[in-house]
Amino acid sequence: MSAAGTIKKLGVIGDVHAEHHRLEAALAFLQTMETDAIVCTGDIVDGIGCPNESIKLLDNAAIFTVRGNHDRWILEDKARHIENAHNVTELSEESLSYLTSLPTQVTLNTIRGKLLLCHGVADDDLRKVWPGTDRMGIERSHLLDKIILEGEFQYLINGHMHFRTLIHFEALTLINAGTLRGEHWPGFSVIDFEAENITAFEFRDNQIKRVKTHDLVQEAHTIWANTQSFCGGWDPVTLF
Numbered sequence: 001m002s003a004a005g006t007i008k009k010l011g012v013i014g015d016v017h018a019e020h021h022r023l024e025a026a027l028a029f030l031q032t033m034e035t036d037a038i039v040c041t042g043d044i045v046d047g048i049g050c051p052n053e054s055i056k057l058l059d060n061a062a063i064f065t066v067r068g069n070h071d072r073w074i075l076e077d078k079a080r081h082i083e084n085a086h087n088v089t090e091l092s093e094e095s096l097s098y099l100t101s102l103p104t105q106v107t108l109n110t111i112r113g114k115l116l117l118c119h120g121v122a123d124d125d126l127r128k129v130w131p132g133t134d135r136m137g138i139e140r141s142h143l144l145d146k147i148i149l150e151g152e153f154q155y156l157i158n159g160h161m162h163f164r165t166l167i168h169f170e171a172l173t174l175i176n177a178g179t180l181r182g183e184h185w186p187g188f189s190v191i192d193f194e195a196e197n198i199t200a201f202e203f204r205d206n207q208i209k210r211v212k213t214h215d216l217v218q219e220a221h222t223i224w225a226n227t228q229s230f231c232g233g234w235d236p237v238t239l240f
Contacts, residue, residue: 007110011038012189012198014177015068015119015159017047018086020054022180022203026188027061029201029208033190037108041159041177042068042119044099045086055095066117067102068159069125075099112193112216113154120160122147128161129174131224132232140227148172148226155216164189164200164239166214168221178239185240191216200239212239 011030016023030038040063045051058065073079074088075096091099104125106117120127121144132138147153148171157175164178164185175198180186187202199213214237221237224230 007036007108008194009035010191011035012157012177012191013040015041015043015162015179016054017043017179017181018045018049018051018054019047019180020049020057023054023057027057038063039117039157040065042066043070043159045074046070047084047181051086052092052095055098059098064106064117065102066106066119067104068119071099071102072125110193114152115155116153117157120158129167129227131230131234133234133236138230138232140230145226145228166237168223170223170225173216189239202240
């Protein structure tokens, strides 16, 4: 795990999937926002772009990045049949070293409390969390429930689902960072812990557009005790 000072403003980048052009644009944009730090939820490989360039961008900018399941799979030579999969032979020595060294979790200190960065939930990079909607069933997590119960973290940022949203618990706010991949709401976000809000940005017509700002804490949102209290019928708090 790593730590980084006391953060007031945080840039949030979701699953990269080798979108190195969008990643470069997002990092340049976030620098203009005067963020104190930038995080990335991993899945750097497997996409239409260049994994080596993507890794170089993250490494050179000292982005707090965790390992995603696609990053693990390429190192384990698993699931290479998936669309736009990269092969380990395509990675440079520097890229291999970078992926191998990635942690599964990173802890950051914000002015509003501690934040846990991971890909799924903690060390489980395939875990989804979802209160249940008409299109997708309930996804519970005993691991997340344990994290909530222990009370160490006030925020958790993850990826994996490619769906930028907020899920509010009584003692923790979960932020899914989404993805830079594809044409369905690719983008990134900025969390302002002083103002207690999150602003979402998207790539539209090769430009970055501000699309929405949400309060991190709002009584109008559905607030769950833990994932065992999920009961379906949720109206997602979307960040796109």
